[in-house]
Amino acid sequence: MKAVVAHEINKFSVENVDLAEPKAGEVLVKMKATGICHSDLSIINGTISWKLPSVLGHEGAGVVEKTGELVTQVKPGDHVVLSFIPNCGECYSCLRSEPYHCKENKPHGGLLDGTSRVSLNGKEIAVMSFLGNMAEYCVVPEACVVSVDKEIDFKAAALVGCGVTTGVGAAIKTAAVEPGSTVAVFGCGGVGLNVIQGAKIAGAAQVIAVDLSEEKMEIAKTFGATHTVNPANPAHKEIKALTNGIGVDYAFEVVGSGKLVEACFKSTRINGSTILVGVGRADDSFTINAMIMPFTGKTIKGSLYGNANFKVDFPMYLDLYKQGKLDLDRLITRTYSIDEAPEAFEDLESGKNTRGVIVY
Secondary structure, eight states, rough: OOEEEEETTTEEEEOOOEEOOOOTEEEEEEEEEEEEEEHHHHHTTTOOOSSHHHHOOSSSEEEEEEOOOOOOOOOOTOEEOOOOOOOOOSHHHHHTTTTGGGGGGOOOOSSTTOSSSSSETEOOOOEETTTOOOSSSEEEEEGGEOOOTTTTTTTHHHTTTHHHHHHIIIIEEEEEEEEEEEEEEEESSHHHHHHHHHHEEEEEEEEEEOOOOOHHHHHHHHHTTTEEEESSOHHHHHHHTTTSSSEEEEEESSSHHHHHHHHHHHEEEEEEEEEOSSSOOOOOOOOOOTTHHHOOOEEEEEEEGGGGHHHHOOOOOOOOHTTTTOGGGGGEOOOOOOOGGHHHHHHHTTTOOSSSEOOO
């Protein structure tokens, strides 16, 4: 089968790989659509340290082809969306409805047992985030799979596997944006647009999109932004001017930049919340004056996977899509074949796409 393999930093290609049968507790999925996410690019360029070589892909949807022993939650023929964080259902975090911190989420490049089912030239290689679903087929843990409505377009369903859940969930779950509130979103790529959608669904009265790209800010308006600010100027000053000198209730950093975190914090009102969604480099950091925290009562909070309980949230987001409350179709700028993956990553890096999707 064909798969997109990252061989070493800044070197990847489409390869023919071999796939073993699913073991107990595992599922063979025939992929139908895989989103091209910035996290895939971050593994390619080394921003995210990962075991290489590795099959890329962590945002996708497909059809269950076969199940291993002990699998009870899905069956052949089910349409499924895949989660890049397992939900074991038994650990401390899962039992407290915090499966996005499941103890099984370890970056070893394999499935739950630490090994993968993929081999290249006779040698086992890693898979990205338990999935490696930028491939025609993948074997994944049952703990990473949930069945969804068969009427849902696979392209839309795939996006829920990462970008939509990360963004919408950051707004409605991590931050718990309240009706009538004010919001600023720093970074209006695919995830940022979904933070904007989530804030709109939650009933925010004012949503300020912040991005260096005028084109992205115009797109943000079509997804619910009420105002735009270019961070080339001191963004926090413009944001305060738009909020009667107060600042926003919630400021979201969706890029992964220490400097932008500081700008978000400055844009947040007294007793407001700064939510960190973007994943930065390991050597990046931000600085906050120690005296400011107790005197302003501001909160800085990380958001992993939009605080997703994916077995509940994926179907919920797709139901919002069916109701016309969550726009997934317009997030997709272009589709590609798997052989066009190199072009897809070029388009991602150049900012051409809100979201590119590989369709099999």
